[in-house]
Amino acid sequence: LEWITYDWRVKEAAKYSPAAATNLGFVAITDASVDALLDGSLPYQFGLLWPRQVYGRLVDELSAQGAKAIGFDVLLAELRPDHLPAQLDGETTSSDEFFARALRRSSNVILASEGGLFPPDLFVTNAAAVAHISAHRERDGILRRTHVFLDIRVWHxxxxxxxxxxxxxxxxxxxxxxxxxxxxxxxxxxxxxxxxxxxxxxxxxxxxxxxxxxxxxxxxxFEFPFQDQRLWQLGIALAARELKLDLNRAVVDLEHGRIVFSNASGDERVIPVDRQGRFYIDWSIGLKDPRLRAGAIDDLLIQYELRRAGRTDEVTNLFQDKLVVVGSTASGNNLSDFGATALEQQTYLVSVHWNVANSLMMNRFIRPIDLRWRLLIIVVLGALAGICTWKLRVLTAVGSVAGIAAAYTALALFLFITARVWLPLVSPVLGSLFVTHVSLITYLVRVERRGRQRTKEVFSRVVSPDIVRELLEVEKLKLGGARRNVTMFFADIRGFTAVTDASQKRAELIVAEQKLTGISATERLDAEAESVLNTVNPYLGLIADTIKKHTGTLDKYIGDCVMAFWGAPVPNPRHAVCCVRAAIDAQRAIFEFNRERLAENERRQEENLRRLSSGENALPMLEILTLGSGINTGMVTVGMVGSEAHLMNYTIFGREVNLASRLEGASGRARILISENTYLEILRDDPELAATCRAQEPLVLKGFSDPIQAHEVPWRPPDVSPVDAGQSRTMVRGRNADDY
CATH class of the missing domain: 3.30.920 (Metal Transport, Frataxin; Chain A)
Structure with missing residues (x-):
C-alpha cells in the first residue's frame, strides 16, 4: 500500500515539470534501426546480432559531434571473432578491434556490466570506465530504486x-x-x-x-585469479564526468545511509541510500520529454558515412556536449528491458540511466525520513487519534480523525513535490491514526475502563515500562527463560539492622516502663516500626531512582537490600558500565542525603540544648546509614518465575547472581566491589572508568571454593576524604556510626 501512495506522489510531482538538466541524450536502437541495417539502407547489411564495428562507427560519430560522455546500456560481454571484419585505416581488422580502437580514440565511453557479465579486457582497457546497468525491481515488478554501486568479482x-x-x-x-x-x-x-x-x-x-x-x-x-571491482551505476558514472566527481574517492557510509561524492573544487553530492546501497530514482524525464535529446542509431550511422565522405554541411551535431545513453527500444528477442516504473505503467527501463544522471546533476534526491521520525509521526498521530477518540463524542471524533488524515496527506504530498521528502502515509494514517481510532472505539464499547485502569496500576507498580513491554509478550516469556549476559547489582543499607534492633529494644523498654498493654502496647510498637521504615525508605528510594536513571531493571527489595540488573529485558551492550556508574551515583546520592541529615542533626542538637533548659522533650536524631555495593557480570537465567495462576516475577538467578550478593556482603560500608568479569567489561567499554578501579586481595567467599578476584571502584567526590564519605565520625544517638 505504501508503494501505491509513493507512485501517486511521483506522478503528481512529474505534473509540475521539475527542473532538469539540458545536457542529456539518448541514442535508440529502434525497430526501424534494425530494419535499416538489414535491408541495405546503409552501405552494409547486418542481421540482428550486429558486429561490433557498428557500435564503433556510432562511437566515432558521437565523438565527432562532441558528445561529452557515452554510456552503453548494451551488454558486450564477449569477443566475437566470428563477426565480419572491418576496414580501418586501409587495413582489415576484426570487428572487435575496430570497436576497441574507437573506444580508445573517444576516451569517454562507459561500457555496461550486468548479472556477472563483464566486458572482455580488449574493451575494458580502451574504455573510460565500466558501469553496472542492473535494475532492482520490487516484488510488484515496478522499478523504483537502483544500486548506486555493485561490487563484483571478475575472474581470470x-x-x-x-x-x-x-x-x-x-x-x-x-x-x-x-x-x-x-x-x-x-x-x-x-x-x-x-x-x-x-x-x-x-x-x-x-x-x-x-x-x-x-x-x-x-x-x-603466476597471475591473480580474480579482481574485485566496484561498478557505479551508469547514470552515476555519466553525471560524474559532467560534474568532474572523483568516484575513486567516494565516501561510502551505508551504516549512516549516505554516499558522498566530491570534486577538486570542493563541490559535493550526497546520495541518501539504504543499508544495501540503494536509492530511489527521481523519475523526472520520460522517453518523450522534449528536454531529452533523442535520436536513432541508424540516423547517426548515416551521418557517420556523410562525415567520412566529406559532406559535413549535411551533418548536424545533435549531441554536442551531451551525456549520451545508448540503448534499445526495439521489440522482440529481449532487445529491450520493458516494464513499469513509479512514473509510467509501461516504459523502456533504459530511462533509469538519464534520470539517475539528472538527479545527481540537479542534486535532487528522494529522501525517506529515518526510522526515528517515522516512529515519532506514528506516535503523534496515534496519540492525536487516541485523544480525539477518548475525549470527543463519536461523530466529532470521526470528523476530527478524518481531518487529521487529510491534513497529513496534503503535507506529505507537498513535501514530496517541493523537496522530495518522502513521508510514510500507510503506517501513520491507516496503521496508527485509523487503527487507533477504530480500536479505541471498539475497546470503549466492549471493555470497561475500569479493567484498563486496573491493568495499568498492577503493572506500573510491579515493573518498569521497559519490562512491561516484554512481560506482555506472553508467548515468549510464559514460564520459560533465556540465557543472557547481564550485570547484577546488590546494594545493602549498612547499619539498618542495628537501627532496627535498637528501635525494637527502645519500644519494648517504653512499653515495660509505662506498663502498656493491649492496643496501647501494639500502637507503640507499630509507631516505632513505622519510624524504622520511614528511616530506610528514603535510602531505598534514592537507590531505586538511580537504577532507573541509568536504565537498569529493578528486580526486588530484599529487606534493606536492593537487587537490580542491566542487560535484560532490553539489550544493552554497555550494561557493565551503566551498572557501575549507577553504583557510583547511588553512593554519591546517599552521601549527599547524609549530608542533609547531618546538617539537620546539628540543628536539632542546638534545639535540644534549648529544650533541655526549658524541660521539653528532646528531638530524636536522624539515623545516618551507608551503602555497601557488590557487582558481578556473567551469564544468568532471566525470565518469569512463578505460575500464571499466581504471582509471577521477572527476575534473574544463577551462580553469578550469588557472587554479586557475596561481593556486596564483603564490601563493608560506603564501598563498591566489582568482580573480575565486570572489570574486564568496563575495561573494554570505558577504559577511563576502569583506570580508576583498584585491585583487591583475592576474597574467600562463602559458597565459592576458589578465591575471588575483586576490584574496588572509587566514588568519592575529589573534595571529600574517605572518612567523611563513610560518615564514620558522625555521632548517632550518642554512638559512633562505625558501630553499625
Missing amino acids: PMIKQAAQNAGWDLENVQKEPDKLIFPRRFDGGTNVMPLNADGKFDAGLLEHAMSEDRTRLLVQR
Missing part, C-alpha cells in the same frame, strides 16, 4: 574457462590464504587451486592442464 579468463569445463560454482568459491576451493555443481565435490605467497595462481600450470596437447612445454606463470 582461464579460470572462467576451467569453471565452465569442470562445472565449478564461482559464486561460492572458498578463499583461503594459500588456496582457492572450487565447489563442483554436478557432484558436490571440490577442486583446490594452490596460491603462492602473493595470492597468485600458476596460470601456466592451468593452461597446460586444459591443453589437449600433452607434449606442450609447461611454463610457470
Whole structure:
C-alpha cells in the first residue's frame, strides 16, 4: 500500500515539470534501426546480432559531434571473432578491434556490466570506465530504486574457462590464504587451486592442464585469479564526468545511509541510500520529454558515412556536449528491458540511466525520513487519534480523525513535490491514526475502563515500562527463560539492622516502663516500626531512582537490600558500565542525603540544648546509614518465575547472581566491589572508568571454593576524604556510626 501512495506522489510531482538538466541524450536502437541495417539502407547489411564495428562507427560519430560522455546500456560481454571484419585505416581488422580502437580514440565511453557479465579486457582497457546497468525491481515488478554501486568479482579468463569445463560454482568459491576451493555443481565435490605467497595462481600450470596437447612445454606463470571491482551505476558514472566527481574517492557510509561524492573544487553530492546501497530514482524525464535529446542509431550511422565522405554541411551535431545513453527500444528477442516504473505503467527501463544522471546533476534526491521520525509521526498521530477518540463524542471524533488524515496527506504530498521528502502515509494514517481510532472505539464499547485502569496500576507498580513491554509478550516469556549476559547489582543499607534492633529494644523498654498493654502496647510498637521504615525508605528510594536513571531493571527489595540488573529485558551492550556508574551515583546520592541529615542533626542538637533548659522533650536524631555495593557480570537465567495462576516475577538467578550478593556482603560500608568479569567489561567499554578501579586481595567467599578476584571502584567526590564519605565520625544517638 505504501508503494501505491509513493507512485501517486511521483506522478503528481512529474505534473509540475521539475527542473532538469539540458545536457542529456539518448541514442535508440529502434525497430526501424534494425530494419535499416538489414535491408541495405546503409552501405552494409547486418542481421540482428550486429558486429561490433557498428557500435564503433556510432562511437566515432558521437565523438565527432562532441558528445561529452557515452554510456552503453548494451551488454558486450564477449569477443566475437566470428563477426565480419572491418576496414580501418586501409587495413582489415576484426570487428572487435575496430570497436576497441574507437573506444580508445573517444576516451569517454562507459561500457555496461550486468548479472556477472563483464566486458572482455580488449574493451575494458580502451574504455573510460565500466558501469553496472542492473535494475532492482520490487516484488510488484515496478522499478523504483537502483544500486548506486555493485561490487563484483571478475575472474581470470582461464579460470572462467576451467569453471565452465569442470562445472565449478564461482559464486561460492572458498578463499583461503594459500588456496582457492572450487565447489563442483554436478557432484558436490571440490577442486583446490594452490596460491603462492602473493595470492597468485600458476596460470601456466592451468593452461597446460586444459591443453589437449600433452607434449606442450609447461611454463610457470603466476597471475591473480580474480579482481574485485566496484561498478557505479551508469547514470552515476555519466553525471560524474559532467560534474568532474572523483568516484575513486567516494565516501561510502551505508551504516549512516549516505554516499558522498566530491570534486577538486570542493563541490559535493550526497546520495541518501539504504543499508544495501540503494536509492530511489527521481523519475523526472520520460522517453518523450522534449528536454531529452533523442535520436536513432541508424540516423547517426548515416551521418557517420556523410562525415567520412566529406559532406559535413549535411551533418548536424545533435549531441554536442551531451551525456549520451545508448540503448534499445526495439521489440522482440529481449532487445529491450520493458516494464513499469513509479512514473509510467509501461516504459523502456533504459530511462533509469538519464534520470539517475539528472538527479545527481540537479542534486535532487528522494529522501525517506529515518526510522526515528517515522516512529515519532506514528506516535503523534496515534496519540492525536487516541485523544480525539477518548475525549470527543463519536461523530466529532470521526470528523476530527478524518481531518487529521487529510491534513497529513496534503503535507506529505507537498513535501514530496517541493523537496522530495518522502513521508510514510500507510503506517501513520491507516496503521496508527485509523487503527487507533477504530480500536479505541471498539475497546470503549466492549471493555470497561475500569479493567484498563486496573491493568495499568498492577503493572506500573510491579515493573518498569521497559519490562512491561516484554512481560506482555506472553508467548515468549510464559514460564520459560533465556540465557543472557547481564550485570547484577546488590546494594545493602549498612547499619539498618542495628537501627532496627535498637528501635525494637527502645519500644519494648517504653512499653515495660509505662506498663502498656493491649492496643496501647501494639500502637507503640507499630509507631516505632513505622519510624524504622520511614528511616530506610528514603535510602531505598534514592537507590531505586538511580537504577532507573541509568536504565537498569529493578528486580526486588530484599529487606534493606536492593537487587537490580542491566542487560535484560532490553539489550544493552554497555550494561557493565551503566551498572557501575549507577553504583557510583547511588553512593554519591546517599552521601549527599547524609549530608542533609547531618546538617539537620546539628540543628536539632542546638534545639535540644534549648529544650533541655526549658524541660521539653528532646528531638530524636536522624539515623545516618551507608551503602555497601557488590557487582558481578556473567551469564544468568532471566525470565518469569512463578505460575500464571499466581504471582509471577521477572527476575534473574544463577551462580553469578550469588557472587554479586557475596561481593556486596564483603564490601563493608560506603564501598563498591566489582568482580573480575565486570572489570574486564568496563575495561573494554570505558577504559577511563576502569583506570580508576583498584585491585583487591583475592576474597574467600562463602559458597565459592576458589578465591575471588575483586576490584574496588572509587566514588568519592575529589573534595571529600574517605572518612567523611563513610560518615564514620558522625555521632548517632550518642554512638559512633562505625558501630553499625
